[in-house]
Amino acid sequence: MARIELRNVAKRYGAVEVLRNIDLDIEDGEFIVLVGPSGCGKSTLLRMIAGLEPITNGDFLIDGERMNDLRPRDRDIAMVFQSYALYPHMDVARNMGFSMEIRKDPASDRKTKVAQAAETLGLSKLTDRLPKALSGGQRQRVAMGRAIIRDPRAFLFDEPLSNLDAALRVEMRLEIARLHQQLAATMIYVTHDQVEALTLADRIVVLNGGDIQQVGSPLELYERPANKFVAQFIGSPTMNVMPVQGSATKVTAQDGTTIALPDQPQAAQAIELGIRPEHIDVVDAGTGDLAAVAEVVEHLGSDTNIYVKVDGVGPLMVRKHGNIPVKSGDRLGLRFQTQNAHLFRQDGTALR
Amino acid sequence: MSAIRRRHPALTAGKYAALAFYLLFALFPLYWLLKIAITPDALIFSEGTRLFPSDVTFTNFSTVIFQTDFLAYFGNSLIVSLGTAFLTTMFAAGAGYAFSRFVFKGKRIIIAVMLITQMFPLLMIIAPIYKIVADLGLLNSLTSLIIVYTAFNIPFATFLMQSFFDGIPKDLEDAAMMDGCTRFQALRKVVFPLTLPGLGATLGFVFTAAWSELLFALMLISKNDAMTFPVGLLTFVSKFSVDWGQMMAAGVLALVPSCLFFIFIQRYLVQGLTSGAVKG
Numbered sequence: 001m002a003r004i005e006l007r008n009v010a011k012r013y014g015a016v017e018v019l020r021n022i023d024l025d026i027e028d029g030e031f032i033v034l035v036g037p038s039g040c041g042k043s044t045l046l047r048m049i050a051g052l053e054p055i056t057n058g059d060f061l062i063d064g065e066r067m068n069d070l071r072p073r074d075r076d077i078a079m080v081f082q083s084y085a086l087y088p089h090m091d092v093a094r095n096m097g098f099s100m101e102i103r104k105d106p107a108s109d110r111k112t113k114v115a116q117a118a119e120t121l122g123l124s125k126l127t128d129r130l131p132k133a134l135s136g137g138q139r140q141r142v143a144m145g146r147a148i149i150r151d152p153r154a155f156l157f158d159e160p161l162s163n164l165d166a167a168l169r170v171e172m173r174l175e176i177a178r179l180h181q182q183l184a185a186t187m188i189y190v191t192h193d194q195v196e197a198l199t200l201a202d203r204i205v206v207l208n209g210g211d212i213q214q215v216g217s218p219l220e221l222y223e224r225p226a227n228k229f230v231a232q233f234i235g236s237p238t239m240n241v242m243p244v245q246g247s248a249t250k251v252t253a254q255d256g257t258t259i260a261l262p263d264q265p266q267a268a269q270a271i272e273l274g275i276r277p278e279h280i281d282v283v284d285a286g287t288g289d290l291a292a293v294a295e296v297v298e299h300l301g302s303d304t305n306i307y308v309k310v311d312g313v314g315p316l317m318v319r320k321h322g323n324i325p326v327k328s329g330d331r332l333g334l335r336f337q338t339q340n341a342h343l344f345r346q347d348g349t350a351l352r
Numbered sequence: 353m354s355a356i357r358r359r360h361p362a363l364t365a366g367k368y369a370a371l372a373f374y375l376l377f378a379l380f381p382l383y384w385l386l387k388i389a390i391t392p393d394a395l396i397f398s399e400g401t402r403l404f405p406s407d408v409t410f411t412n413f414s415t416v417i418f419q420t421d422f423l424a425y426f427g428n429s430l431i432v433s434l435g436t437a438f439l440t441t442m443f444a445a446g447a448g449y450a451f452s453r454f455v456f457k458g459k460r461i462i463i464a465v466m467l468i469t470q471m472f473p474l475l476m477i478i479a480p481i482y483k484i485v486a487d488l489g490l491l492n493s494l495t496s497l498i499i500v501y502t503a504f505n506i507p508f509a510t511f512l513m514q515s516f517f518d519g520i521p522k523d524l525e526d527a528a529m530m531d532g533c534t535r536f537q538a539l540r541k542v543v544f545p546l547t548l549p550g551l552g553a554t555l556g557f558v559f560t561a562a563w564s565e566l567l568f569a570l571m572l573i574s575k576n577d578a579m580t581f582p583v584g585l586l587t588f589v590s591k592f593s594v595d596w597g598q599m600m601a602a603g604v605l606a607l608v609p610s611c612l613f614f615i616f617i618q619r620y621l622v623q624g625l626t627s628g629a630v631k632g
Contacts, residue, residue: 050526072529073529073532077530078530079527079530081523081526083521083523085523085526087542102541146531
């Protein structure tokens with residue numbers, strides 16, 4: 001098991017700086033998810049931890065031991081690839097036992113361990129098949145089996161579910177969560193899917209443009225985003241952000257309506273107000289903070305999504321639990337749950 | 353309810369007619385080779401251009417095998433072609449892997465130079481090559497042919513191998529290295545088995561090229577005991593006559609190793625060995 005530390009880690013390709021000043025402590029047994037838009041450097045960071053990419057600057061430590069210059073094989077870390085990367089000329093059993101084969105472990109040990117892992121992952125009947133005779137989900141399981149059989153110090157996952165269809169993705173997500181509970185191993189998981197991040201992580205690391213934006217538990221990121229990027233990246237549907245004019249304890253929207261914010265003493269610095277779709281209440285027309293017209297209404301059964309237009313402010317989205325009897329074209333009032341509103345400064349950072 | 357849309361019968365007939373025509377066109381010279389090889393000498397000219405001779409004989413084959421130097425030529429060709437094929441493939445595999453996987457200084461220049469070597473007509477450089485080989489004291493040796501053929505085949509074979517390595521996902525090597533392999537072990541245990549079709553194709557290509565090469569063999573070899581097969585064939589042309597029957601019989605025999613070689617490697621040429629490695 002392992003405690004992983006990244007100290008001021010950076011990555012450059014020639015003049016291009018891909019990652020800057022990455023400082024991160026990962027506790028033993030923690031499930032960390034690196035999340036961010038494509039090109040933010042999250043996969044590069046993972047490959048640097050794996051040893052597949054050299055680290056340009058800074059230190060990478062496992063249990064206090066500097067690992068920068070060790071080869072992948074000497075780091076004792078297992079990795080599950082987005083493409084599965086199964087060896088096509090080896091059957092499932094040999095694929096899973098390959099690391100033990102390389103380490104020259106006794107064949108009998110290998111056999112028991114492979115059988116065990118296959119049992120855990122529900123692959124027992126498939127051990128003599130070649131990868132090409134497996135479905136996507138089965139291949140993904142084999143790739144995971146290959147990792148768990150080694151009993152490594154840490155697991156790395158590089159977008160392992162993004163090649164699966166939606167239903168299978170949910171199933172495998174659960175499987176990974178179960179696996180983490182069972183093995184209690186340190187896991188670092190890269191994804192661009194915030195649902196995976198929110199459901200799996202002990203802590204989420206949000207990356208953008210080569211910088212860490214915020215590190216925190218899923219709820220922390222959801223409730224107290226550090227800046228506008230995190231606010232809009234975490235949470236689905238996306239947070240509504242509208243320009244406002246801030247003053248002592250209230251903000252003024254562009255159409256002139258004011259929204260009182262009693263618990264935001266710094267509101268004067270705000271230039272934007274963010275509010276999640278689930279934190280806006282629908283009230284009778286003529287009441288509430290803003291007057292709106294429903295443009296599109298989506299009835300999902302469990303929820304209702306209402307896309308509204310507010311004159312002088314722009315489009316907003318409202319999500320309410322249950323079935324709300326609203327039709328497109330209806331006039332409504334909107335009331336903000338101001339205790340859940342977020343204010344952002346000029347530079348995008350959040351006012352707390 | 354048939355899911356298969358039937359084409360118009362005339363279209364199907366036309367397709368097969370075209371294929372048949374092509375086959376006929378491509379295979380007819382081979383047929384003619386065989387036909388003349390089994391025609392008795394007396395009938396070659398007297399019967400005119402008949403599609404099949406009225407009498408069949410195998411004496412041409414036995415004469416070629418037992419009464420000429422054919423077997424020696426054949427052996428020489430085999431040594432040169434196999435030597436060239438293995439040497440070239442070995443170098444090309446190494447170079448192709450490097451081009452495919454590594455970033456290094458001068459890579460583009462090396463590739464450009466290799467391309468340029470393929471642009472010269474061989475005739476232009478035959479004199480300098482002769483001079484070099486002669487100065488090295490390698491005239492009339494099979495070694496000289498192996499060296500020259502290897503040099504000429506490496507660029508193309510390297511590009512061929514590079515494209516095969518490009519087709520093998522880099523993730524596989526990364527995965528192997530995560531599983532505890534060194535880079536070389538990853539190459540040997542994962543990449544190499546997947547490159548067998550590529551190695552087979554390259555071996556086959558270079559073997560055939562070396563097997564049928566005439567120009568350099570003619571220039572660099574003049575002694576009978578070092579002659580390769582294509583040069584040896586010319587000995588059937590004497591000052592006053594051409595021994596057509598024996599020449600064709602020798603030609604038929606020369607096809608045998610090429611055919612055997614391709615039968616041997618064709619299972620490695622089958623596509624789809626890498627399927628199942630990555631998504632899709």
